[in-house]
Amino acid sequence: MDDPAAMMTLDLKESAPPAGSRLSLADEVMAALKTVRDPELPVNLVDLGLIYGLDVRDDGVVSIEMTLTTPACPVAGALPEQVQSIVSLVPGVSAVLVRLVWSPPWTQDRMSEAARLELGFL
Numbered sequence: 001m002d003d004p005a006a007m008m009t010l011d012l013k014e015s016a017p018p019a020g021s022r023l024s025l026a027d028e029v030m031a032a033l034k035t036v037r038d039p040e041l042p043v044n045l046v047d048l049g050l051i052y053g054l055d056v057r058d059d060g061v062v063s064i065e066m067t068l069t070t071p072a073c074p075v076a077g078a079l080p081e082q083v084q085s086i087v088s089l090v091p092g093v094s095a096v097l098v099r100l101v102w103s104p105p106w107t108q109d110r111m112s113e114a115a116r117l118e119l120g121f122l
Contacts, residue, residue: 025092026056032090033064036083039075043118045083049110052101060094062087067106076100 023031033051034044045051045066053065064083068076080098087096108121116122 028090032086043115047112047115060092062093063097065099065101
């Protein structure tokens with residue numbers, strides 16, 4: 001995950017797969033990530049903009065770069081472990097590597113419109 005070009009571009013817009021098709025492994029991983037909520041804010045990590053990078057290899061190895069709203073976040077140790085645990089339950093995932101990063105710093109600008117609306121920022 002050190003090579004930004006190797007990272008898939010995150011398209012956080014909801015899109016339904018064609019009828020009768022199965023979600024790609026990357027889509028299933030994103031769906032799993034959307035089930036993890038920040039314990040202090042009632043919004044999932046994806047909509048908060050805390051997932052900075054996602055790489056899903058053909059062999060099922062998933063690498064995730066994520067941040068937290070602040071380096072002093074009280075769940076700094078637990079939240080990455082929760083992400084790893086949830087993503088490892090996705091069928092087809094063979095290993096999960098989670099890297100906590102602080103650059104660029106998280107700002108509210110990274111939140112989706114849905115998150116801003118849910119938190120009353122719009």
